[in-house]
Amino acid sequence: MKVQDTITDTVCYHCGETLTNYKIDYDDRKFCCVGCKSVYQILSENNMCNYYAYNQTPGQKQQSNAHLEYLDEASIVAQLIDYKDNENTIITFYMPAIHCSSCIWLLEHLYKINPAIYNSRIDFLKKQATLSFKHSDISLREVVECLSQIGYEPLISLQDVVKEKSKSVNKELILKIAVAGFCMSNVMLFSFPEYFGLSGLEKNFQYLFGWINLAFCIPSTFYCGKEYFTSAITSLKHKQINLDTPLALIIAVLFIRTAYTIVFDQGPGFADTLTALIFLLLMGKWVKQRTYHHISFDRDYRSYFPIAITTLQDGKEKPVAINELAIGDRLWIRNGELIPADAILMKGDAWLDMSFVTGEAEPQQKVLGEMVYAGGRQMGEAIEVEIVKLASQSYLTGLWNKDHYKTNFKRKNFNDDIAKYFSIGVFVIAFSAIAYWFYQGDSTKAWSAFTAVIIVACPCVLALSTPFTLSAILSVFDKRGFYVKNTDAVEQLADCDTIIFDKTGTLTTTETATLHFSGFLNHEEQLLVASLLRNSSHPLSRHILKNLGANKSYQVVDYVETPGKGVKGLVNQVMVYAGSKKLLPLGIEPDDSNGVHIVIANIYKGCFKIQQEWRDGLQPLIADLKNDFDLNILSGDTEKDRLQLQRFFPAQTKIHFEQSPVQKLNAILAKQEEGKKVMMLGDGLNDAGALKQSNFGIALTDNINNFTPGCDAILKGSSLKYLPNFVKLSRDGLTIIKISFTIATAYNCVGLYYAVQGTLYPLVAAVLMPLSTITIISFTSIATRLYARKNKLL
């Protein structure tokens, strides 16, 4: 109890943020800001304080001030909803804020807040909520507003996350596994009498059991195994051999031989081996298809863009879907909104934060008539722009549409490489066996030996060891905050010999930034500034406020906040300004242009500057990587950090500044043309092209729910220090696969010994295959754990 009391004393009851001296008391509870308090207020009024009972401080900070007018447009609404009839509407939202059981409880009891939302269902892992509401009582906009009020603002973007995801669910494979498992277990059941030897009486049943087994083989082969045949045929058409080619051959041979022996009553067939093989192969496929519900690897600019934007038509504001924008449309861009298409600035004062597009940290000012590019975020008063290029043709989206991406740096994997040699080897042995027995004049034995060789030499283990090893590695990575797209990508990771870093957001962190004040403020002045900033919800104000740590406050009169510029007000009868250069009273010329400048009673006091910090453990990381990799830095920012970077990186590192997204992409292409395998680490849209072109693109993020550009893997910022260990483990993974291949070959040799003699009894095959499979699977999982421990990842 005591512990809990101290916790509730020092953190916000709603969001759990550590309280500064500035706090709000309400209902005997303490809150860090008005947003948190108002959520609590809504919940307590609706008798929903259960929310706080299931978890401590379940809330998340409120930061939304989005304009939702577009949700009143019927054409936009129609794109979003799943179903609509006369009374009801059903819609599925993606809500990144869902993170604990309290969230589930609250969102499934929405009807208590507004009975018109009569049903809601949460899918926790996908962070999705399906809501049903009566659209005569509540509009979609009101639903979203209601959700935003309680801190669960749905993410509605141009690339609909919900609909993309529902496509990727692979029910077909699970269905096939179910059928294959069903066939396998039944065939096993009917094969048992055969294994134990049949008495004279039971011989009557042999014929029946045979036919039943054959009947089970048919769905197993032609439904569950169909993909292997189609895949083999397509690859043969392209005059290539992949791993599916020998597998399809084996399935076909097994089926034909089983059917032949059963139809002509020549003893038991290989029905058990066939069905078990197909079942195991499908299991391997399933293990390979590891999905992360909460992460999307294929995002592009569309998930960064909103679905609609405000246009001005005859002086009136009207929300229009981004897809329907036309050249010449006037757009009204408010503070914090995104410019969706290349446009010309017509009215207003544009300060554009282009950091996501170019990687440049400081906002840029644009003058009237200047071109503003898509992806820039306005920081300041609302501006008016006129579109000159469509959203789909802008400079930014061009990165995705252009045919930059040369695929001749082909991604190959070990399996397909070895499948070729494997198939050739099997055919050589099979044909020598058949030739030998024909030479001996024993045609029955010849065919029996031929088929037996193909059956025994099954590359089943190959098809299984790779997915099992790599998916075991994926789950090790997963625990350390490194989410790799799929198992194939792990092989690419192991191959890399060059690393290219982005600077902003990759080598520096966005979460912890230190604050520097250029001048000096005495205690009284600190109080004045703190009292003023308390009124602002801007992140910078809150950050400075936290650093000032004032314990009391003055009344502020004539408070004015200019969005994106700063605040001013009369505090304790003293005029105080805090904000950018532009807001300062005339006659005061600060020494530096950026940062939050403080002016008290017309005297310039200095400026607060946020300095980006390098990520933790950068020094040892680079020291670890420099021996194995060719390191490079491509930054979109200015040269100001060159000296600091040179301290971290070895002398031969190539550091380039002011790189445009296209230059980054071309730099990677150039490296690849030198024959290098390039790993790219980046974070923003400006790296998106480079991430896509690189052999292995890693998107770094401090919050997994944030936007990340399309990539092969997502890495948490705090886990960057493990990067060398990740690479080492992926290389060890390939070693494991090679060792298991050797083990499998040993088993195959035993089988081949019987096979070439034409004496392979079905029971031997039926025992050999599962035995080797079990050996391999246990070997791979144990070996992966050992290697993970060796690499300090477990």
Next chain:
Amino acid sequence: MNILYFLVGCSVAMALIFLGAFIWSLKSGQHDDVYTPGVRILFDDEVVDTVDTRKADPSPKSDDNHN
């Protein structure tokens, strides 16, 4: 021994019923979300409303620790 023919038929029919049941559950979406229902079932109905009226609860504050 003819009864065996009947039993074999029964066993296959039973297995087919189970397979059919699984396919039905898969198609009707019962496996789409395997996490949330497990959390949902643990929610009490109206905890807050019943706190005061609960009889056998010596420390009324203990319901703060549900997780």
